[in-house]
Amino acid sequence: MLNTTKSRKAFFKTLVTFTLILFPWFFAIIYLNYVEDDTKPKQLMLKHYKVDRRKLVDHTKFEILQQDFETAHDVTEACLSCHNKTAEEFMTSNHWNWSKTDSVNGEPITIGKENVPNNYCIGIKSNEKLCSHCHAGYGWADNDFDFKAEKSVDCLVCHDNTGRYKKPGPGKGNVGAGYPDHKIDLRFIASHVGATSKKTCGYCHFYGGGGNNVKHGDLEAALLSKKDCTKEVDVHMNHEGKNMDCSECHTTSHHEISGNMYTLSTSPENATTCVQCHTDSPHKSKLLNTHFNTIACQTCHIPEYAKVNPTRVWWDWSTSGKHKDGKPYNAEDIERNDSTFQYHAKHGDLIAIKNATPDYIWFNGHADIHLFGDKFEGDTLVMNKLEGSFEDHINPAHPEHPSKIYPVKIMRGKQPYDTEHRMLLQPNTFGPKGSGAYWADFDLDKAFENGMKARNLPYSGKYDFVYTESYWPLNHMVSPSDKALSCKECHSRDGRLSKLSGFYIPGRDNNNLVDTIGILLIISALIGVVIHATIRIISKRN
Amino acid sequence: MKKQTYIYSVFERFWHWSQALLIFFLMLTGFEVHSSFELFGFESSVEWHNTAGWAFLVLIIFAIFWHFTTGEWKQYIPTLELVKAQINYYIFGIFKGAPHPTHKTRHTKFNPLQRLIYLGLKLLVIPIQVVTGFIYLSYMHPEHSVGAGNIEFIAILHTIGAFALIAFVIAHVYLTTTGEKVFMSIKAMLTGWEVVDVDEKEEYITNMKQAVEHSTAGYYRLDNEGILTQVNKAWLEIYGFNKKEDVVGNHYSATRDEKQVKVLKSIVDRVLEGEKIIGQHVVRKNKDGSIGQHILSANPIVENGKTVGLEGFILDITDMGKDSQHMYSAIRNSSAGYYRINAKGYFEEVNEAWLKIYKCDDKSNVINQHYSITRNPENAKELDAVVEKVLNGGSIASKLAIRKCKDGTVGKHILSANPVYKKDKIVGMEGFIIDVTLEEEKSI
Structure with missing residues (x-):
């Protein structure tokens, strides 16, 4: 009898002890899983985000716009008759000059499309007639273009609200050099102008490199399509959601548009960031917020790029120029899974990919950009070396330049260089037959001679091809939060960050x-x- | 002597099992973060590992406090003595059924090997885990300078500590089964009670203290000024007081009539000079002014060679008037004998006076013997009745009993008996006896 009482007592005491141990845990589990969830804000925390899409001015009511314009310059003059200081303002911008003053280690540097080579079409010089169809101006055909002529500003390419404005290359009755299609109704367009839109920005920025999504991989025409641009494709610009326009993030003041592309910028001056709306601690989870110090938002929130249409990742100029039966040879495209293999006589071997996984690099917002005329050594040339490293992140001497891990698209290819001067070559690609333009005559030597002459750079007549890489930070086509990377994508033995070395990641390293x-x-x-x-x-x- | 002893306090058990749970949980979540397996999901594991880390830190702070306030830290003072013997025991002796080379007691809970290992855990492994763990935790906050730099070294150190802890847990859990019974140690860690060796001297002091506390014999203590410094419950009952505070601090004369003060004064003076009073019939004045009679024993309290007071027991005999003659005899003959028997009726403890009363030379002749050896068959039933009553919770304030001494002679004494409680269970009976055998009876 006594023994049972005793053991019952002992059992009870043990039970109390264990309840004491376990109770806080149960409480914590229940709190974290159920209670706290309810108190979490359902809505994203945004600051400084407001949109005003009201039309403040009806341009159809202005008499000066109700005329049959003879040339595009006349439209500009009509615009300037009211906006009489705007051309002056616009002519300081990158969209006009294709060149800007940036800095490298505090030293000023002039860079832009004007003097920066890429590993797509290589460069604009001697090809302006074609390239400048993306210039917000009229008549840039060669080095003689007058950058001071106010009437040459193209207001419509950005402010057209009809969607009918077009600036084709030369041919079919068009002169190119940034002039609009000779058939379009300038009167109608001029009287329907307004704020910029996805469509006006996209008219150029979606088609870089010579086709939709060729260059960026995260900026393309699918963003304009109701069908293609779902929430999964772009959480900001999809049509069911906020359907945001570019300028809502790329805030603009006096035609100075925020945003950098590190193929044409060397410092984070004027950058557009996620933080400007989302703050630097946007997650409910503190653990996730602590990642802000080391991981760029894009890294987790852009898990893949080229989600709808493929983007080019390989361009080998060295194989270009093949002819078959006396005609330039273009092979049939071969598609394998998400990769497309192409051969065009004009371009060489090309590869485009879809649903691509980004590469990841440490990046601190500074880039070292290779310019035309710069010499290089070795058999690999990185055209825009993005600076940054893990050490940079921890370096207390530069707290204002912290490196984070960013996702990038890496464009690779082979392109021509002068073996004697060790300089990249500017080919003259576009021009009529007999001019020496490569895409007409398929003579590389002549094309280089023309191109380098236009650049005022020497050409020895000896050339070869060098392997080049360019880095394209991915910033657009952000996925919804449920598609963001999970922990294990990086915190595992062979995760996405397995190629980055020199530092310890829990779960990746041991x-x-x-x-x-x-x-x-x-x-x-x-x-x-x-x-x-x-x-x-x-x-x-x- | 082995005895069921309370060796793990509630906090110690709470600490031990919380720590066990936390280490187990930290191991599961930690190795998931290490990509060793998938269980809760990476994010949950990280969150829980961090939470458990904080919980562990809090527990450690409490445990450190506990170790120092209770003095339990002394249990971990390392000794190399018998380490070899302990290792030899685990490698060879245990298979041959050899006895444990060391004995667990309340004050040496850990064998020398345990001391070394536990101290190593407390001073090396756990501090490494806590320090590296919290540096690791600060890593994502580079604005705090601790987090600056590559955590590779810290992370690897943390991993090494984790492996060491797992190996410890395996060995520790296994070694709990090497006690006398397989689950004895685990049961002890759950309930707090374990059969361990006890220090006899210490046991005696505790038992006496308890006996005085619970006895139906009254206990008192005076300082050398004659001021009452301590009395027990029974004393208060005998005198009719409710609270100790009413008595303690007063001069003994408050307990006597004018006439009787003189008697008591002579007793006190004699005792303070070194004499022992082994039994004196006295008349007291109760609180309500009524008169009572009791037998008193008194002996000097000697500290550092100086008499600092006196103490003794009293047994009430007010209602035993017809036996007062016997009481009177007790003046010269008796001294309070203490005894203690367990629930089964076997002697656990007796004092010198008891042995003298029973004419017994050596304790060992009595301890572990049944109480029936102290009675002739014709008197046995009386004692049986007393034992039964007391073991069922009753108590006997004073009863005349006829004993059988070691040499076969009989004697008379007055006995008090009360149950011995351990927690709330009766585990035995104890009391005092005062010899009242008359001179003439003795001589027969």
């Missing part, structure tokens, strides 16, 4: 020696216990 010895220690402890117990049992029986 010390094999320690782990091996540790596991052996556990195994030998277990074996020791089993052997010891066995001998104990046997010796007890005996």
